[in-house]
Amino acid sequence: MMGGYKPGWFARTLSWGTAAYLVLPILIVIPVSLTDQRFLSLPHHGLSLRHYATVFASPEWIGSILQSFWIALAATVLSVVAGTLFAVAAWRLDRRSTQILSALMLLPLIVPSIVYAIGLYRYFGWWDLLDRFLGVVIAHGVTGIPYVVITVSAALASFDPRLEQAARGMGASLPQVLRWVILPRIMPGVVSGAIFAFIHSWDELIIVLFIASRDVFTLPRRIWDGINENLDPAMAAVAVLLIGMTLILLLLDMLVRRRRDD
Amino acid sequence: MRRDAGWWALLLPAFLLLSVFYIVPIVQVLAISFMEPEPGFGNYERIATNLSVQRVLLTTARICIITTAIALFLGYALAYAITLASENARRWWLLCVLVPLWISVLVRAFAWVTLLRRQGLINQTLMETGVIAEPLALVWNEFGIIVGMVHYMVPYAVLPMLASMREIDPRLLAAARGMGASRIQVFTRIFFPLSAPGLVAAGVLVFIFSLGFYVTPAILGGGRTLMVAEWISLQILDLIRWGLGTMMATLLVVTILVTLAVFSRVVNLRRLFGGAR
Amino acid sequence: MSTALELNALSKRYGSFVAVENAELRVERGAFLTLLGPSGSGKTTILMMIAGFTEPTQGRILLDGRDITALPPERRDFGMVFQGYALFPHMTVAENIAFPLRVRGMTKATRDEKVRGALDLVQLTGFADRLPKQLSGGQQQRVALARALVFDPALLLLDEPLSALDKKLRAELQDELRALHRRVGRTFINVTHDQDEALSLSDTVAILNHGRLQQVGAPAELYERPRTRFVADFLGKSNFIRGRAEPGLVHAGGVTLRQHDATSGDVLLSLRPEKIAIAEGDNALDGRIASWSYLGAGYALVVDTALGALRVHLPSWRAPVAPAEGLQLRIAFAADAATIVQDDADAP
Numbered sequence: 001m002m003g004g005y006k007p008g009w010f011a012r013t014l015s016w017g018t019a020a021y022l023v024l025p026i027l028i029v030i031p032v033s034l035t036d037q038r039f040l041s042l043p044h045h046g047l048s049l050r051h052y053a054t055v056f057a058s059p060e061w062i063g064s065i066l067q068s069f070w071i072a073l074a075a076t077v078l079s080v081v082a083g084t085l086f087a088v089a090a091w092r093l094d095r096r097s098t099q100i101l102s103a104l105m106l107l108p109l110i111v112p113s114i115v116y117a118i119g120l121y122r123y124f125g126w127w128d129l130l131d132r133f134l135g136v137v138i139a140h141g142v143t144g145i146p147y148v149v150i151t152v153s154a155a156l157a158s159f160d161p162r163l164e165q166a167a168r169g170m171g172a173s174l175p176q177v178l179r180w181v182i183l184p185r186i187m188p189g190v191v192s193g194a195i196f197a198f199i200h201s202w203d204e205l206i207i208v209l210f211i212a213s214r215d216v217f218t219l220p221r222r223i224w225d226g227i228n229e230n231l232d233p234a235m236a237a238v239a240v241l242l243i244g245m246t247l248i249l250l251l252l253d254m255l256v257r258r259r260r261d262d
Numbered sequence: 263m264r265r266d267a268g269w270w271a272l273l274l275p276a277f278l279l280l281s282v283f284y285i286v287p288i289v290q291v292l293a294i295s296f297m298e299p300e301p302g303f304g305n306y307e308r309i310a311t312n313l314s315v316q317r318v319l320l321t322t323a324r325i326c327i328i329t330t331a332i333a334l335f336l337g338y339a340l341a342y343a344i345t346l347a348s349e350n351a352r353r354w355w356l357l358c359v360l361v362p363l364w365i366s367v368l369v370r371a372f373a374w375v376t377l378l379r380r381q382g383l384i385n386q387t388l389m390e391t392g393v394i395a396e397p398l399a400l401v402w403n404e405f406g407i408i409v410g411m412v413h414y415m416v417p418y419a420v421l422p423m424l425a426s427m428r429e430i431d432p433r434l435l436a437a438a439r440g441m442g443a444s445r446i447q448v449f450t451r452i453f454f455p456l457s458a459p460g461l462v463a464a465g466v467l468v469f470i471f472s473l474g475f476y477v478t479p480a481i482l483g484g485g486r487t488l489m490v491a492e493w494i495s496l497q498i499l500d501l502i503r504w505g506l507g508t509m510m511a512t513l514l515v516v517t518i519l520v521t522l523a524v525f526s527r528v529v530n531l532r533r534l535f536g537g538a539r
Numbered sequence: 540m541s542t543a544l545e546l547n548a549l550s551k552r553y554g555s556f557v558a559v560e561n562a563e564l565r566v567e568r569g570a571f572l573t574l575l576g577p578s579g580s581g582k583t584t585i586l587m588m589i590a591g592f593t594e595p596t597q598g599r600i601l602l603d604g605r606d607i608t609a610l611p612p613e614r615r616d617f618g619m620v621f622q623g624y625a626l627f628p629h630m631t632v633a634e635n636i637a638f639p640l641r642v643r644g645m646t647k648a649t650r651d652e653k654v655r656g657a658l659d660l661v662q663l664t665g666f667a668d669r670l671p672k673q674l675s676g677g678q679q680q681r682v683a684l685a686r687a688l689v690f691d692p693a694l695l696l697l698d699e700p701l702s703a704l705d706k707k708l709r710a711e712l713q714d715e716l717r718a719l720h721r722r723v724g725r726t727f728i729n730v731t732h733d734q735d736e737a738l739s740l741s742d743t744v745a746i747l748n749h750g751r752l753q754q755v756g757a758p759a760e761l762y763e764r765p766r767t768r769f770v771a772d773f774l775g776k777s778n779f780i781r782g783r784a785e786p787g788l789v790h791a792g793g794v795t796l797r798q799h800d801a802t803s804g805d806v807l808l809s810l811r812p813e814k815i816a817i818a819e820g821d822n823a824l825d826g827r828i829a830s831w832s833y834l835g836a837g838y839a840l841v842v843d844t845a846l847g848a849l850r851v852h853l854p855s856w857r858a859p860v861a862p863a864e865g866l867q868l869r870i871a872f873a874a875d876a877a878t879i880v881q882d883d884a885d886a887p
Binding site for chain 3: 160162163165166167168169170171172173176180181184185
Binding site: 006007008011012014015016017018019021022023025026028029032039040041042078081082083085086088089090092093098101104105107108110111112113114115116117118119120121122123138139141142143145149174196199202203205206209210220223224227228231235236239242243246247249250 | 268269270271272273276284288294337340343344359362364368369370371372373375379383386413445476481491499511515518
């Protein structure tokens with residue numbers, strides 16, 4: 001709030017227009033998914049759930065959804081464990097070398113996925129990890145670490161370092177300090193990071209495009225093929241499901257953050 | 263040092279994972295660009311000689327600059343409105359930014375396809391209402407790519423600008439008004455200069471994200487307008503020309519890192535993601 | 540009494556910055572020692588080195604004759620009350636106090652019993668299930684004390700324990716802290732920048748400036764016989780008079796003063812304002828009141844004399860006249876009222 005200072009008509013129009021541009025095109029998939037037609041269009045005579053039925057009756061879609069879910073879950077565990085330990089240690093040690101390491105941890109956000117994907121394509125060939133569940137989990141887990149590092153570091157910023165000293169001084173060992181003092185305090189940040197790491201893996205396409213082909217066929221990969229081959233309303237139904245999933249996760253994140261702010 | 267050994271050990275899992283499964287594959291990409299098909303700078307000479315390479319570089323630069331400019335303009339207006347909004351309204355505005363940010367890029371590209379294609383909702387509506395007789399070519403060209411990319415980038419533009427705008431002391435604006443400055447003067451003389459660091463940070467961020475963008479240009483460009491990322495994928499997957507593909511990938515990474523290094527003072531990735539509330 | 544804690548040539552440097560230089564200190568078992576100094580004097584650094592949170596660059600720390608310099612904090616056996624208390628915000632009062640017992644693997648029954656005892660000790664019986672944020676500042680301070688004492692540590696470290704409290708509460712808690720020290724009979728080491736707190740709480744005060752120990756002694760000894768200009772100035776107020784000494788006398792400002800311990804050479808005298816009276820005595824001077832203020836319990840005067848402007852404190856009930864600017868009077872002090880102090884160049 002800027003002391004009752006309000007934007008003028010131009011800024012107001014432009015910002016409303018931009019907000020509409022951001023939100024409305026996404027929302028359009030909802031009516032499209034409910035169409036009674038057999039091609040991508042708005043409903044003509046009435047609403048229909050037949051395209052949702054198609055998705056849920058399709059072993060391919062369900063298989064991909066389940067596969068994506070398990071990959072995202074496993075990758076999230078990897079990101080959260082590695083990212084949280086890293087963020088806590090970097091915060092505690094806080095010196096030039098750890099600051100450089102922390103910057104390094106952000107690389108996956110900066111380097112385009114395509115570069116990493118072609119690198120992995122050849123690298124995983126040697127490790128025999130192409131088209132393997134484990135390969136995708138590792139790739140998604142590693143690229144999910146920065147999200148966890150960032151949210152956990154943010155949670156640690158408001159953590160009083162004397163609490164750690166106090167616990168140490170009273171005789172607590174490092175694992176005890178971690179478990180009883182630090183983790184309970186930064187849990188909201190960890191959960192936030194987990195949510196973002198999960199969304200990251202769940203939506204990730206480019207890496208999968210290169211390192212998976214037949215046995216591992218995630219949801220984004222199936223959507224990608226769908227968009228490129230046959231644009232049918234079942235795609236819209238999947239899109240709506242994905243939007244719903246993201247919204248639920250974001251809502252969860254907001255709840256966690258609110259608890260942290262209390 | 264010795265007393266902190268336990269803490270150093272906690273850094274290890276992430277460090278090892280990142281080194282072995284991230285840094286090494288990427289360094290390998292850089293290496294291949296100098297090693298295949300034969301050792302030397304042969305792949306890099308193509309930048310000067312190969313028309314296809316030059317075309318994709320030019321297209322990418324053009325699209326990225328246009329995208330960045332539009333995203334900054336729209337994002338600035340949005341960030342401005344959010345900054346000046348009341349506590350309650352701000353929450354809804356932020357939702358309009360954060361929800362699209364986290365919704366799958368595929369879903370968004372798909373939504374744009376349903377809207378923009380020849381039989382898409384926009385062309386249909388315009389034809390049914392008689393505004394146009396022939397469908398407009400809204401997608402599978404540069405226009406479609408830019409519409410989709412700007413849509414993707416606006417949230418990334420808003421967040422850093424919002425962070426810097428929220429640091430502006432609201433009393434300054436009131437004080438300037440009290441000293442007789444008009445609304446426009448308050449904006450141009452006070453608000454805009456104070457928000458400039460955020461604008462630069464947002465510009466850098468959007469630009470580097472645009473450079474390596476794959477999904478949206480590939481879907482909305484329909485294979486006719488190639489940007490760097492899709493071109494690389496084409497070299498590797500379809501033409502099996504590793505040397506050229508990795509050369510372009512190296513060029514991409516170097517450009518991004520150099521841009522970031524130049525602007526390292528104003529861009530704070532950590533704050534962007536950590537402070538996105 | 541025996542030595543509980545000993546610092547041997549302890550130094551801490553950060554690059555070229557010297558935080559603590561060659562500190563030598565012995566603390567008797569059961570003593571209440573206060574490290575006193577302005578901010579940046581190195582007092583907190585010494586405390587942090589005793590605790591093990593900061594590694595000394597040089598020197599040794601001995602606790603009960605055992606060298607603990609290389610030990611991590613969790614193996615040193617001290618309780619600590621942190622500045623701002625550092626209570627765990629997600630734990631109740633009882634959980635906070637039980638924490639040091641829990642990390643030592645004590646059973647729940649033992650823990651509960653000890654926690655109850657500790658709560659009684661600091662008079663917080665019945666507060667066990669509150670969260671720290673539901674307590675007042677004074678109560679939080681007492682929880683921090685209970686938590687620091689509950690596991691019977693050899694040593695209690697206090698880092699500015701009263702600085703977060705308002706003035707009145709601070710005075711009350713000073714009394715309580717002293718009483719607690721007597722009750723538990725352990726060695727307390729306190730850090731503060733507040734002179735009054737140091738004088739009233741401790742049985743030994745160590746004064747620091749610029750990383751060096753200036754003087755160590757009982758409060759009254761430090762106040763009455765400061766060895767350096769810094770100590771005289773930092774503990775209470777003082778007049779400083781430069782002069783030339785010969786046995787029993789000091790020549791200053793054209794006046795000859797009687798000074799019981801004077802020998803020879805250039806000297807600096809420190810003279811407390813309350814040791815000057817409006818009367819005749821060993822050293823009597825003519826003066827004129829330059830300014831004055833009323834302090835309730837007394838008057839603070841600035842009197843122009845041949846020795847320069849002197850600060851004089853008079854108890855109200857002993858002031859022979861109502862002060863007024865320009866009033867001529869005669870002041871005096873005894874031959875043993877002033878102390879000869881070292882003139883350390885960098886005194887504030």
